[in-house]
Amino acid sequence: MKFNVNPVMVLVAIIVAVAVALLSTSFYVVDSTERAVVTMFGRYASIADPGLHFKIPFGIQKNYNVPTEVVQVEQFGFKTSKAGVVSEYDDTTKPFMMLTGDLNVVQVEWVVQYRIVDPKAWQFEVYDRHKTIRDVSQSVINQLIGDSSFVDVTTSARGRLEVAALEMMNAQFRSYSLGITITAVKFQNVEMPEAVKAAFSDVSNAKTDLMRLINEGKEAYNAEIPKSRGEADRLVQVAQGYSTERVNKARGDVARFNSVYEEYRKAPTITKKRLYYEMIEAVFGGDERIDLIDRNLKNFLPLKDLGATGGTK
Numbered sequence: 521m522k523f524n525v526n527p528v529m530v531l532v533a534i535i536v537a538v539a540v541a542l543l544s545t546s547f548y549v550v551d552s553t554e555r556a557v558v559t560m561f562g563r564y565a566s567i568a569d570p571g572l573h574f575k576i577p578f579g580i581q582k583n584y585n586v587p588t589e590v591v592q593v594e595q596f597g598f599k600t601s602k603a604g605v606v607s608e609y610d611d612t613t614k615p616f617m618m619l620t621g622d623l624n625v626v627q628v629e630w631v632v633q634y635r636i637v638d639p640k641a642w643q644f645e646v647y648d649r650h651k652t653i654r655d656v657s658q659s660v661i662n663q664l665i666g667d668s669s670f671v672d673v674t675t676s677a678r679g680r681l682e683v684a685a686l687e688m689m690n691a692q693f694r695s696y697s698l699g700i701t702i703t704a705v706k707f708q709n710v711e712m713p714e715a716v717k718a719a720f721s722d723v724s725n726a727k728t729d730l731m732r733l734i735n736e737g738k739e740a741y742n743a744e745i746p747k748s749r750g751e752a753d754r755l756v757q758v759a760q761g762y763s764t765e766r767v768n769k770a771r772g773d774v775a776r777f778n779s780v781y782e783e784y785r786k787a788p789t790i791t792k793k794r795l796y797y798e799m800i801e802a803v804f805g806g807d808e809r810i811d812l813i814d815r816n817l818k819n820f821l822p823l824k825d826l827g828a829t830g831g832t833k
Contacts, residue, residue, distance in 0.1 A: 545577035553589040557643045558582070567639060586639040591703060594653055596661070597629030598708060617713065618662055624670040625716055629708040632657045632689070634700045641699030652698065657705075660688045673710050682706060 549572055550556045556568035560581050568583065575581035597615035615627035632653070636642045646652050664681050665673055673681065685705040693700055784791040 545579065546574055548573055548575060548583045548585075550583075550585055553587055554585045555588045555639045556583040556585050557639050559584070564640060564644065584643055586636055586642055588636045588639055591633050591635055594632045594634070594650070594657065595629075595708075596632070596654070596657065597627070615709070616658065616661075618665040620665055620670045620673060621667050622669045625713055626665065626670065626673060626710055627713050628661065628665060628673075628710050630657075630661060631704075631706045631708055632702060633704040633706075634702045636699055637701050638697075638699030641697045643699075645697040645699065649698065652696065653693075653700070656692050656696075657685075657689060660685050660692070664688075670712075673707075678707050678710065 548556065548568075550568050550570045552570045554570065556573070558565045558568055558573075558575065558581060560576070562582075565581065573583070575583060615629050618626055618628050620626055634653070642649065664685055668677070668681060671677070682705045686702050689702045689705065693702065780791070780795070
């Protein structure tokens with residue numbers, strides 16, 4: 521069985537195919553959120569703005585549309601499977617386990633947002649762009665967590681770490697000429713792993729007990745030490761008063777003795793009698809019922825008032 525091939529039809533088909541190929545490879549569209557990197561024979565040629573553009577067909581010129589006006593997101597430690605009011609997470613993605621500066625293990629989840637600012641660098645400078653972004657981001661977060669305490673990464677100090685992470689990532693990406701700018705770094709979740717929560721709770725309770733005992737000791741110290749110091753000051757003052765009293769009394773006794781001695785030197789007999797009388801007056805001056813009898817008196821019997829209630833002394 522023979523088929524008759526019409527040369528005219530074949531020619532028309534060829535012309536139509538060439539025309540379709542020509543039209544399909546001669547125009548391209550750049551969206552308003554994109555910039556196109558145009559190459560000629562595989563080499564960079566130009567950057568095309570949004571709109572409809574002509575290019576040399578048949579692959580001589582090619583365009584690579586880059587989303588420069590879109591904020592792109594890389595998620596670490598989790599993956600959003602359904603976005604909405606409440607995000608659902610893919611359980612197959614495990615949180616990153618990291619060691620803090622005070623040797624506590626934490627599991628970390630975070631988000632990196634970035635924009636492409638240099639389409640040419642994004643297209644040509646780095647081979648595996650997304651892997652580079654993830655590797656650099658993980659390295660920076662690991663360094664910051666390792667230089668911080670557990671309290672810092674789980675409290676309000678996380679804001680400072682997020683700012684530091686953004687600056688460090690941008691510095692590294694600029695050195696790599698990746699053509700992106702990090703716009704935000706946000707910690708999604710930082711917490712103690714379930715496996716070590718019990719041990720951490722014990723350590724935390726021990727620290728709490730330690731601080732309680734220290735505070736109780738300081739309270740007892742503050743209660744007893746001032747009291748002891750006050751008692752010591754009182755005793756010192758009493759001793760100083762007693763010392764002053766004894767010294768003054770001794771000085772008075774010395775002065776009195778010296779004055780008596782001077783009088784004795786002038787008139788020894790008179791002074792002796794005066795001292796004797798003063799002694800007698802001091803000893804018996806307070807009692808009115810005293811009789812003084814000369815022990816050498818032999819022929820005199822003193823008469824007493826027998827009606828008196830007191831006896832003879």
